[in-house]
Amino acid sequence: MQRIDDQQTTEPQRYTPAEIEPRWQARWDADPSLYAAEPIDSGKPKYYCLEMLPYPSGQLHIGHVRNYAIGDALARYMWMRGHNVLHPMGWDAFGLPAENAALKNKTPPRAWTLANIAAMRKQMQRLGLSYDWTSAHSPEVTTCLPDYYRWNQWFFLKMFAGGLAYRKKSKVNWCPQCQTVLANEQVISGVCWRHDDQTVEQRDLTQWFFRITRYADELLRGLDTMEGWPEKVRTMQANWIGRSEGTFVDFDVYQCTNALKIMVFTTRVDTIFGATSIQLAPEHPIVAHWAGFDEALAAEVEAMVAEQKAAKEAGDISGIAKRGVATGRSAVNPFNGEQVPIWVANYILADYGTGAIMSVPAHDERDFEFATKYGLEIRRVIAENVDETPEALELPYTGEAEAVLIESGEWTGESCLEAQEKMAAFAERGGFGRATVTYRLKDWGVSRQRYWGTPIPMVYCERGHDGREPGDPRVEPGGVVALPESALPVLLPEQVEITQQGGSPLSRVDSFLHTTCPVCGGPALRETDTMDTFVDSSWYFYRYTDAKNDRAPFDAAKAKYWFPIDQYIGGVEHAILHLIYSRFWTRVMRDIQQADGSGLVENSEPAERLFTQGMVIKDGAKMSKSKGNVVSPDLMIERYGADATRMYALFAAPPDRDLEWQEDGVAGVSRFLSKVYRLVMKFAPALREQQHQEAVSGTQSADDQVLLRKLHQTVGKITQDFSGRWHFNTCVSSIMILVNEIAAHEAAIDAGRVRLATMTEVLRGLVLLLAPFAPFLAAELWEAMGYEGAVFRAGWPVADAELAREQSLAVPVQVNGKLVLVISVPAESDKETIKAAAMAEEKVRARLEGKVLAKTVVVKGKLVNFVVR
């Protein structure tokens, strides 16, 4: 019994994150100002550090831990560098899982969501993430609550008034599992973004759209200036926008009593003399017209429509074999008056360009394949130069940059590129065409046939207004009426039974559905679709700057101060979803006129820099429940502590790369933290004592110098990484090297060969360096060393280049590029000295003997290479 007591008092304290971490979290939670952003007139440089907000599933994923560990390290670093930091967090709280949960467990979506939020907030706090949850200005945003979504509705009204929100019937993507429509961006290679085993169907529905295409060109051009965004994301967005310059050309239908015209879209109007047919999409309106009195054609067309639909749903539209059918009609080429046959072909898409093309088999791969199959004429109109025999060129020839036109009437001899411009202008003068720009990007369909989302603030007046309210901007033809701002928020009714019946759940809630028309007071029906949840996430980071505002979405002055976001961090999977919508929304807000004529925001881009972190994988595969390879953050924290879990997430791989989660690695980091804890705690009492004394002067021993050198090298390395490369894995490793160095000097320290002042500087520096990566341990050690105040507000250490400088350099010596040995020379040695020192080595002399020294390469601080023959 006695023995055990002795052990307890004499053994050094052990590192116990399970005890340390909750104790500190409780203290931090009790201090609302700790992580609160300062007012916009604080005078400090601002830094807006943002991580993508999570969907509150109720369980933090290990991928979140990685994302937030990166952001947290950066935010803490910026605080230590004296910035006014905004580091907010919120909840992307609308969406289908809440309805599914309601269906499964009979829990109301709101209660389910709010309970999940509470659980996840707790997890984030347990991780020690530096979010301000508790101050009076806490930025926390919950998108499913009326104080947030009312502003979605407000923006919707502004966009409706500005012609940016409109209703139309069109072919839309339908996910049978979500039981709702999806935007194009939410369909990934033909499957639903939420259900990767669910093929998306095409349906004809009337839907609300946001006119993102109005900004297509600006969104594309903006990419060029966004140097802080990864090239990959910019390229993906550029591909998605898909700008293409071309020409519309009208072809008259030959001998047609109603003077029908077919407008084709082409990027190669210069090849129009080689057009040997017109090809129409099966769903082109004129095809439907002709099919009306041609049963055979109708049957063919129907088959092609079905084929295209199936291919599109299968996600491989290029896979279907080209086929077509002649309509028996022909069209007149306005450039040369020639008649060309009109066909319907399954490779022509109705929703791109005009759904009609001029087919130029000689100079287009697809047209060539089609013409070869059906024996259509193939006519060359391009050569690499005028003198060339046309037959020399292998077909199809699609070059344009260095090619010229042949056999193209008055255009013969023109270069292709110039001809494109001139011929478009010619068509415009002749009234049968014009230059144009088309985009692959389509307007954003925002209607969702779901309950758990923002109600769309529109009503349908039963009287239809019949022209009684001329000029009222709230009214569209057919009685589509915008609610006034004073009617906001349109509250989502709480008592809604979630069923699997089709259609919008809100349409079955009579008390919601029936209302009065704000214009005429007559009976009206509310819009019962809700908004896409990507609306919520398109502007949440503006709300963070002023989350409690109940008069406006946010205060323009605050947004002006905080924006653009200095660093946005999240997964690359949102490259053409959230990230393109956010750029659109920022421009919309910029263009919303306030009373003084200025926009709601001044910036056009939301974020200065974007960082996309890699995935966390396990056993070489993406984690998923079905594979059973999910890593639980809670379990990691329980076993190793939050600091070790976070630090491992940063240590195991550079942040932009995928990370293979290995629990043994977390254990290793935990061992490292124990070592730090033991070392610092051992000397903490002496350091505490020393704080009240004058620094001791006197000469530094070699041990002092080595420790200080290593400290300052580490400070320099980590400081540099924070501002550039973000290789936090090597930051952690350099801290380990520093700690190994201190441990290696433990005997010297115990023997009194290291000054207390040195120990103070080194251990204090170590704890400061640790603070962004292991905040709990840093706080614990900081206090143990006797320092007052939060370690996260202490100044970041400054590397002293003089102290960091090596006194001697290890110089590898090579003969003919092969390493012979490594010599040590004083750091300031010049080339001659280094060369002489190298040549003096016995091993080197042996290899030079009897040879001709052809060349000597001496690179200061790098190596010596003797080239001999």
Place this chain on the structure above:
RNA sequence: GCCCGGGUGGUGAAAUCGGCAGACACAGCGGACUUAAAAUCCGCAGACUCUAAACGGUCGUGGGGGUUCAAGUCCCCCCCCGGGCACCA
């Protein structure tokens, strides 16, 4: 097909500007401490080869070629893995 990433020990990785390949860890092996184990500490550790052992030698960053005194790094060709786009006229 086109456009991005990536390919380095048993594993995660490092090498930032063309200059010692494998830092720092994990796993492994050997040793100390212990009655024993855990924990901790010390040491070994790319492959092949020579040797009793040591000292050595050869090869080595997906493959092939090139530039250079020197290549994981630059250039050309090719293979594999991951991602994006794709009858977009």
